[in-house]
Amino acid sequence: xxxxxxxxxxxxxxxxxxxxxxxxxxxxxxxxxxxxxxxxxxxxxxxxxxxxxxxxxxxxxxxxxxxxxxxxxxxxxxxxxxxxxxxxxxxxxxxxxxxxxxxxxxxxxxxxxxxxxxxxxxxxxxxxxxxxxxxxxxxxxxxxxxxxxxxxxxxxxxxxxxxxxxxxxxxxxxxxxxxxxxxxxxxxxxxxxxxxxxxxxxxxxxxxxxxxxxxxxxxxxxxxxxxxxxxxxxxxxxxxxxxxxxxxxxxxxxxxxxxxxxxxxxxxxxxxxxxxxxxxxxxxxxxxxxxxxxxxxxxxxxxxxxxxxxxxxxxxxxxx
Ligand SMILES: C[S@@+](CC[C@H](N)C(=O)[O-])C[C@H]1O[C@@H](n2cnc3c(N)ncnc32)[C@H](O)[C@@H]1O
Numbered sequence: 001x002x003x004x005x006x007x008x009x010x011x012x013x014x015x016x017x018x019x020x021x022x023x024x025x026x027x028x029x030x031x032x033x034x035x036x037x038x039x040x041x042x043x044x045x046x047x048x049x050x051x052x053x054x055x056x057x058x059x060x061x062x063x064x065x066x067x068x069x070x071x072x073x074x075x076x077x078x079x080x081x082x083x084x085x086x087x088x089x090x091x092x093x094x095x096x097x098x099x100x101x102x103x104x105x106x107x108x109x110x111x112x113x114x115x116x117x118x119x120x121x122x123x124x125x126x127x128x129x130x131x132x133x134x135x136x137x138x139x140x141x142x143x144x145x146x147x148x149x150x151x152x153x154x155x156x157x158x159x160x161x162x163x164x165x166x167x168x169x170x171x172x173x174x175x176x177x178x179x180x181x182x183x184x185x186x187x188x189x190x191x192x193x194x195x196x197x198x199x200x201x202x203x204x205x206x207x208x209x210x211x212x213x214x215x216x217x218x219x220x221x222x223x224x225x226x227x228x229x230x231x232x233x234x235x236x237x238x239x240x241x242x243x244x245x246x247x248x249x250x251x252x253x254x255x256x257x258x259x260x261x262x263x264x265x266x267x268x269x270x271x272x273x274x275x276x277x278x279x280x281x282x283x284x285x286x287x288x289x290x291x292x293x294x295x296x297x298x299x300x301x302x303x304x305x306x307x308x309x310x311x312x313x314x315x316x317x318x319x320x
Contacts, residue, residue, distance in 0.1 A: 007065075008110040010038030011246055011305040012294055017042045019244050019287070019312045020101045027051040028099040032084035032229060035059075035109040037066045043103070047075035054099070055079045056090060058133035062109060083133070084229035091236060102233040104245040106226065106252045108132070108216070110304070120216060122188035122208040128181065130212075130219045140215050144181055149173045159223070159251065160214030168194040168211055188212075213249065223251055230259040234283075237315045242287075244312045253291070253309050260286050260313045284315040 010016070020029065020043050027047065031040045034055035044053050053075060057063050063081045070077045080090045084104070091097065112132065113120045119129030119140060128141040147155070149169045156165035171194040172181070181187055188208040192200060200207045217223060233243050245256045262268055265282030291309035299306055 006036055006038060006069075007114075008036040008038060009302050009304075010042065011105065011302070011308050012292065012298065012310050013039060013042050015292055015310055016103065016244050016246070017045075019242055020103060021046060022100055022240075022242065024100060024240075025050060027101070028054065028096060029101045029103075030054045030056065030087075030090075030099045030233070031103045031105075032056050032087070032233065033103070033105045034066050034079070035062050035105065036111070037069045039103055039105060040066070041069070043101070044073070044075060047073075049075060052076040052078065054090065054094060056082060056084050056087075058083050059109070059112065060134055061111065083225055085225040085232070087229060087232040087236065098236045098238045098241070100238050100241045102237065102241075102243045104226070104229065104233070104243070104256075106222070106246060107248045116184075119184055120212070122184055122191075122206060122212055125183050125185035128184055128187060130216045132220050136219075138219060140187075140219050141180075141182070143215060143219060144172060144187065145176055155218055156211050156214045158214070159217040160210035160212075161250070162210040162214065164195050164199070170194070184212075217251070223255060226252065226255050227259065230256065234259070234263050234313075234315075237284075239315055239317045242312055242314045244310060246308055246310050248307050248309075256311050257291075260311060263313060282316070283319070284313050286311065287314050288312045 016039050029043055031053065034040055034057045037055070040053055040055055047053065055066050055077065058081065060081060063079050067079055078094060082090060108120060112118050114124065116124040116126030119126045128139065128144060130140040152172060153166040153169035156162040156168055162168065168191050171190050175181060175190050181190065191208040191211045195207050230245070237243060247253045247256050263283055264285055265280050267276045267278055267280040269276050269278045288311050291311050294305045294308050
């Protein structure tokens, strides 16, 4: 293994390994969010020459790091710098139809949030960026300057569940008319000053957390691609194969829960139809009856994982 320091601590690693280390031959494991390779490294400990790790990430630095980390691996390793909603392209390039295990570890990595130049953090001043894929055109700066007050307000409400969404949107628009907002610190200051004093330090989170979450979700189109990526993984899951998904906020939790339930046969027809028209058919089962959460010892080591939830689904061996 070509590494000295791993900049991201994998969340619920032991639990992910327990569910994804499958006892079968010629395993294909697709890590849809390989990041710094922590989960992949743990899951592949029992891999041999016939097994294959396919690592996907849209972040150039993550892929470069993993190429080095797995350079001496004794199993097959392939990397794709691409969004996981493009799984079809990955499978085509790999020349395969299906895989045994998939992992989705949503959200951002520690280097993304910690490096000021990536522009994700309200604690470390940097350019307003927040793009996971640096090739993408739209950054947080473009979004903050081109969206209307109403659009900004709706974004903060829908994707940040921010109570003062409209006030914050108004302050941003007023301020950008005077001079452009260039840095994460400038934006955080505008957000804080728009929130009434007594609400600024509630729930034990920084007052700009929700607005930054909303912007990050929009810049990276995180929720739409999660829906698409999960569906594609479900379509390409081998019999007896598993998908594990780690999510970190309520919007992600909901999408994963709903996609998994649909796959397990829940009817999604609008209420009141005389009979089911959506073709609901159980193709697998959710093997984490309740979402799993990090244990106390892990929370002590890594407070960032406090909101994590792990859900795992298994495809039936045979269609019922
Ligand atoms: C929480 S980190 C993963 C950490 C990883 N499990 C580890 O152990 O190092 C999430 C990673 O997913 C990537 N990512 C997020 N959304 C993505 C998407 N739609 N397609 C591909 N990669 C994505 C991010 O760039 C980031 O590197």
